[in-house]
Amino acid sequence: RIMDFVRTVLVTGGSGFIGSHLVCSLVTRQPDWRIINLDNLDYCCSPRSLQSIEGRANYTFIRGDVCNSRLVNHIFKTENIDVIFHLAAKTHVESSFESPSSFQRVNVDGTRVLLGAAQQARHQPQRFIYVSTDEVYGASLDEVFDESSPVRPSNPYSATKAAAEHLVRSYWDKYKFPIIITRSNNIYGPRQYTEKVIPRFLSLLQLNKKCTIQGTLPKSRHFLFVSDAISAFLLVLEKGIVGEIYNMGTSCEIPIMQLAKELIRMVANISQKNLSLPLNVLMYRPRVDLRYPIRSEKLQQLGWRAEVSWAEGIRHTVKWYQDNPDFWSDLSEDQEQIRSRLEKAPKNQ
Numbered sequence: 001r002i003m004d005f006v007r008t009v010l011v012t013g014g015s016g017f018i019g020s021h022l023v024c025s026l027v028t029r030q031p032d033w034r035i036i037n038l039d040n041l042d043y044c045c046s047p048r049s050l051q052s053i054e055g056r057a058n059y060t061f062i063r064g065d066v067c068n069s070r071l072v073n074h075i076f077k078t079e080n081i082d083v084i085f086h087l088a089a090k091t092h093v094e095s096s097f098e099s100p101s102s103f104q105r106v107n108v109d110g111t112r113v114l115l116g117a118a119q120q121a122r123h124q125p126q127r128f129i130y131v132s133t134d135e136v137y138g139a140s141l142d143e144v145f146d147e148s149s150p151v152r153p154s155n156p157y158s159a160t161k162a163a164a165e166h167l168v169r170s171y172w173d174k175y176k177f178p179i180i181i182t183r184s185n186n187i188y189g190p191r192q193y194t195e196k197v198i199p200r201f202l203s204l205l206q207l208n209k210k211c212t213i214q215g216t217l218p219k220s221r222h223f224l225f226v227s228d229a230i231s232a233f234l235l236v237l238e239k240g241i242v243g244e245i246y247n248m249g250t251s252c253e254i255p256i257m258q259l260a261k262e263l264i265r266m267v268a269n270i271s272q273k274n275l276s277l278p279l280n281v282l283m284y285r286p287r288v289d290l291r292y293p294i295r296s297e298k299l300q301q302l303g304w305r306a307e308v309s310w311a312e313g314i315r316h317t318v319k320w321y322q323d324n325p326d327f328w329s330d331l332s333e334d335q336e337q338i339r340s341r342l343e344k345a346p347k348n349q
Helices: 019-027 046-055 069-078 093-098 100-120 156-175 197-206 224-241 257-270 296-303 309-324 333-344
Strands: 006-010 033-039 059-062 083-086 127-133 179-184 186-188 211-213 220-225 245-248 253-255 279-282
Touching: 019 033, 019 046, 033 069, 046 059, 046 296, 069 100, 069 127, 083 100, 083 224, 093 100, 093 127, 093 156, 100 127, 100 156, 127 156, 127 224, 156 179, 156 197, 186 309, 197 257, 197 309, 211 220, 211 257, 220 224, 220 279, 220 296, 220 309, 224 296, 245 296, 257 309, 309 333
Parallel strands: 006 033, 006 083, 033 059, 083 127, 127 179, 179 245, 186 220, 211 279
Antiparallel strands: 220 253
């Protein structure tokens, strides 16, 4: 018997790191909602991320490309989609300099295809939530960005996210299509692919390799634990105002150098005085921005608080990578090639 679901939610990129946490959360917390995951299973996705919900009656997986307008239009014709969380994107800054056209295709064209199909759907969606990034603000030396700060992306990745945001806003301006945009800090936690800084350091340490840090500047990042990000998405869905942008950030700013040292201590149990061992510092890295501090008062006024402390979040994350050392290791050959290229290439911290 087909259940009558009270709401149908489409998550694009639901097999990725953040997407899989969002999908699992929705499927388990909302058994009366139907959750559809559209994902093309790119190199940074693992089907294992969704193992816990695979058999659930309210979960459907569609393997496909968000740029495929025939497929996307078909989904909106045949399903009564009430809510869209659009997460499908290419996100690796370094790679965006190597292949900007693929970032343009997925991040901009994919958003355009999805918006067009959603806006023309016979069953009108109630919410289209576009998941963007704090990187659209560009680098900051001393200013803290709020939602009205100018957008000054400084790499092809953030430029495509900013372009997609403008597309999304245009549908609000022209059609009053019910969009909401979120811009978040670096999200971290279990199941994140090993090109991002925390899992990369952890996987290098597990292989007894050195952590490589580039640059002379005191580079730091603001980190948000994935469960706090998910609670922000769910809150924005219920209480967010259409047409608005919400920053999702924390005051937890960690210098990359300190991050590496903390992880080395946690993984290798090396005493303070011997800490020079697994660190490899390169003295230049012109492409990377200094820091991205953002204000999140707007989201906090809806009732959101980041609840997981850095100490708790990083401990939980390290433990997960120690307990699941092979999660990313049975990669296909093309993933292996990407991985070996990533290990050789200068990294995006």
